[in-house]
Amino acid sequence: MKIPVIRNILEANDQLAEINKILFKQNNLLVLNLMSSPGAGKTTLLERTVDALKDTIRIGVIEGDIQTTSDAERIAKKGVAAVQINTDGACHLDSKMIYHALKEIDIPSLDLLVIENVGNLVCPAEFEVGEDHKIMILSVTEGDDKPLKYPLMFSRSSVLLINKIDLLPYIDTDVEKIRRDSLGINPDLEIFEVSCRKQDGLDTWFNWILHRTPKYKSK
Numbered sequence: 323m324k325i326p327v328i329r330n331i332l333e334a335n336d337q338l339a340e341i342n343k344i345l346f347k348q349n350n351l352l353v354l355n356l357m358s359s360p361g362a363g364k365t366t367l368l369e370r371t372v373d374a375l376k377d378t379i380r381i382g383v384i385e386g387d388i389q390t391t392s393d394a395e396r397i398a399k400k401g402v403a404a405v406q407i408n409t410d411g412a413c414h415l416d417s418k419m420i421y422h423a424l425k426e427i428d429i430p431s432l433d434l435l436v437i438e439n440v441g442n443l444v445c446p447a448e449f450e451v452g453e454d455h456k457i458m459i460l461s462v463t464e465g466d467d468k469p470l471k472y473p474l475m476f477s478r479s480s481v482l483l484i485n486k487i488d489l490l491p492y493i494d495t496d497v498e499k500i501r502r503d504s505l506g507i508n509p510d511l512e513i514f515e516v517s518c519r520k521q522d523g524l525d526t527w528f529n530w531i532l533h534r535t536p537k538y539k540s541k
């Protein structure tokens with residue numbers, strides 16, 4: 323008799339991520355997994371994205387944090403569906419947490435689902451949740467050495483948003499080095515330089531989303 327053995331936590335996670343993915347595909351949903359260090363600007367980017375796109379596509383958000391519901395409250399104020407996951411100490415979201423959060427969301431009524439992961443440059447990239455794309459934000463105040471120090475997240479993401487470029491006059495971060503090192507790790511990475519504060523460079527990001535939203539493209 324052959325007994326199936328689930329080899330490790332990541333394999334169990336990937337199996338449930340496939341189930342999430344099937345549900346997303348059945349509903350023609352674009353799903354983005356947004357990752358960064360704490361404070362890089364994930365929730366601010368989401369607020370700007372919801373403001374810009376909510377009259378064009380129907381957006382839902384799952385917020386991941388160790389504690390509090392403050393990010394989900396920020397998003398709910400914008401008038402879109404928001405669910406908060408509190409991980410109670412875990413430093414990333416996994417497919418099981420997303421699977422359960424999906425019960426709180428009316429999936430067929432959405433075109434785009436964005437998952438804001440727990441602020442952390444390491445573990446979130448290791449755990450598939452069934453998303454179409456991983457998106458990462460690096461703010462210029464974090465320094466230009468991060469791609470080489472934390473390569474996994476850069477290697478697995480489709481888009482890198484370099485945020486807070488309004489602060490460049492005050493710091494010595496070399497954006498060209500971030501670009502060079504990131505592309506050295508992942509030549510397919512699309513890189514957008516933005517300021518969520520000043521709303522600079524965000525149109526390219528909004529267009530990137532629209533061109534990948536199945537229900538928008540088929541209109």
Ligand SMILES: Nc1nc2c(ncn2[C@@H]2O[C@H](COP(=O)(O)OP(=O)(O)O)[C@@H](O)[C@H]2O)c(=O)[nH]1
Pocket residue numbers: 358359360361362363364365366367441485486487488489516517518519520
């Ligand atoms: N100067 C500047 N501050 C920003 C920008 N984007 C976000 N912030 C600020 O950075 C802080 C953290 O942002 P938040 O979106 O909560 O980051 P998160 O932890 O990644 O979700 C907040 O005080 C934001 O107002 C930006 O483009 N420029």
Ligand SMILES: [Mg+2]
Pocket residue numbers: 364365366393438
């Ligand atoms: Mg946040």
